[in-house]
Amino acid sequence: MYEFAVTPAVTQLRRPGVIITEVSPGSLAEELELAPSDRIVRVNGRSVRDYLDFRFQTAGETELTFQVKKPDGQTIDIEFDRDESEDFGLMFEQIVPRQCANECLFCFCKGNPEDARPSLFVRDEDIRLSFLYGNYTTLSSITEDEMNRIVEQRLSPQYVSVHATDLKTRAYLLGVDEKRADIAEKLQRLLDNDIELHAQVVLCPEINDGAILEKTLRDLAAHYPKVVSTAVVPVALTRYNTDDRLTRVTPEFCQRTIKEVEKLQKEFRKALGTTFAFLGDEIYIKGGVEIPSRRHYGNYPQIEDGVGMVRSFLKKFEALVRTGSGSDRDLLPLRTYDVRTHAQAILPVKSKSPVATAPGSDSGTILTGEMFAPILREQISQFNVSHGTRFHVLAVPNTYFGGDVSVAGLLTGQDYRNIADQIEGDFVIIPKHTIKSDEPILLDGMSFDELKSIFDVPVYDLDTDGLMEFLRLAS
Numbered sequence: 403m404y405e406f407a408v409t410p411a412v413t414q415l416r417r418p419g420v421i422i423t424e425v426s427p428g429s430l431a432e433e434l435e436l437a438p439s440d441r442i443v444r445v446n447g448r449s450v451r452d453y454l455d456f457r458f459q460t461a462g463e464t465e466l467t468f469q470v471k472k473p474d475g476q477t478i479d480i481e482f483d484r485d486e487s488e489d490f491g492l493m494f495e496q497i498v499p500r501q502c503a504n505e506c507l508f509c510f511c512k513g514n515p516e517d518a519r520p521s522l523f524v525r526d527e528d529i530r531l532s533f534l535y536g537n538y539t540t541l542s543s544i545t546e547d548e549m550n551r552i553v554e555q556r557l558s559p560q561y562v563s564v565h566a567t568d569l570k571t572r573a574y575l576l577g578v579d580e581k582r583a584d585i586a587e588k589l590q591r592l593l594d595n596d597i598e599l600h601a602q603v604v605l606c607p608e609i610n611d612g613a614i615l616e617k618t619l620r621d622l623a624a625h626y627p628k629v630v631s632t633a634v635v636p637v638a639l640t641r642y643n644t645d646d647r648l649t650r651v652t653p654e655f656c657q658r659t660i661k662e663v664e665k666l667q668k669e670f671r672k673a674l675g676t677t678f679a680f681l682g683d684e685i686y687i688k689g690g691v692e693i694p695s696r697r698h699y700g701n702y703p704q705i706e707d708g709v710g711m712v713r714s715f716l717k718k719f720e721a722l723v724r725t726g727s728g729s730d731r732d733l734l735p736l737r738t739y740d741v742r743t744h745a746q747a748i749l750p751v752k753s754k755s756p757v758a759t760a761p762g763s764d765s766g767t768i769l770t771g772e773m774f775a776p777i778l779r780e781q782i783s784q785f786n787v788s789h790g791t792r793f794h795v796l797a798v799p800n801t802y803f804g805g806d807v808s809v810a811g812l813l814t815g816q817d818y819r820n821i822a823d824q825i826e827g828d829f830v831i832i833p834k835h836t837i838k839s840d841e842p843i844l845l846d847g848m849s850f851d852e853l854k855s856i857f858d859v860p861v862y863d864l865d866t867d868g869l870m871e872f873l874r875l876a877s
């Protein structure tokens with residue numbers, strides 16, 4: 403689930419240019435007297451709509467003219483030269499996402515409580531965010547300008563929610579007419595222009611499973627390697643999803659799907675040399691089936707969609723358990739924060755690792771979602787045995803969204819509050835991504851400070867790599 407600022411969208415969408423938010427001290431931009439709140443409107447006479455345009459218009463250019471609107475309304479032109487690789491030292495406003503025009507049966511917005519924060523109701527469908535962050539779009543309302551932009555600016559790869567190549571099924575799932583749902587020509591045009599695609603299927607029992615899923619995967623695999631991979635993730639319904647056209651995912655459904663897709667995966671590996679169609683981790687966990695091997699996932703092309711995360715975690719954790727607390731610490735494959743699926747993607751700014759505030763205790767509680775808890779608990783038990791530590795894993799039920807929601811990433815402040823009296827040891831760890839990346843609040847609006855005040859012990863917010871580093875230092 404991605405969150406975006408809602409309010410600025412109304413004003414910023416109408417203004418040309420991209421707003422500077424930060425100028426690095428001593429940088430070229432400072433020398434040019436650029437400042438936060440300035441808006442760069444044109445580069446070498448070409449208009450700039452956002453950060454991506456700025457990057458595209460300036461790439462490789464050494465002689466530049468910026469047209470800049472100052473906050474007082476004044477417009478100035480700045481002419482300058484730079485070395486080809488010289489960085490400007492500029493940070494820009496976030497891209498305000500374009501909204502989708504679909505009415506998907508399973509849309510996450512329909513699964514929110516009514517009083518959820520407005521940002522949780524933002525339905526983004528934006529090819530720029532697809533390129534930058536791996537957000538999926540349906541391409542069903544993409545404009546000619548956007549299609550041209552993908553090709554011209556090489557916004558590749560794109561992440562496309564296909565759901566089904568059977569048109570009737572796709573239209574039904576998206577809640578739009580068949581004309582709008584039909585993206586065959588658009589996909590072909592992107593492929594003809596060498597734009598790489600990663601596809602996604604949100605699997606809804608009795609709608610796009612079975613023969614429809616097989617057709618979808620075969621149709622997509624026919625375009626490999628331009629269609630690089632396909633993720634098949636199960637629909638997750640909260641207690642607010644009451645649409646009776648939707649059926650909940652059961653363990654039996656997961657087992658059946660694994661069997662069906664395994665046959666295709668074997669075929670694809672033989673014919674294409676890649677698994678190509680990857681099932682979401684939840685399908686294996688819910689089906690009680692072992693997570694596939696490291697080789698199954700290749701270079702983890704869909705890890706941004708949560709596919710292969712468990713195997714990736716287990717591999718790293720194995721190394722952690724194997725590693726003693728002495729001289730071989732350096733063997734740990736840590737500091738691989740934010741692996742993204744393509745080189746051009748921007749890494750989110752990370753706070754420092756917890757090293758400086760390591761707990762000074764070998765006893766504490768690690769909180770996670772109900773789905774991942776058994777896996778983490780097993781690993782932590784092994785770690786405790788090999789390192790003599792006393793870490794505990796506690797599964798936190800999701801009471802805010804309810805229903806099938808059991809992933810760690812959707813835990814809220816109230817969920818943590820509900821288990822506050824079950825904490826053991828001297829600290830508590832929560833999954834970092836339950837806190838908004840640009841603001842210290844949780845999904846239900848509780849501030850991180852308020853959350854901390856609920857517990858009697860320090861609270862650390864850590865991602866997977868941060869957790870491993872923390873354990874290593876605490877042991």
Ligand code: SF4
Binds near residue numbers: 526540
């Ligand atoms: S594309 Fe569908 S699931 Fe995504 S935001 Fe739009 S309606 Fe919701």
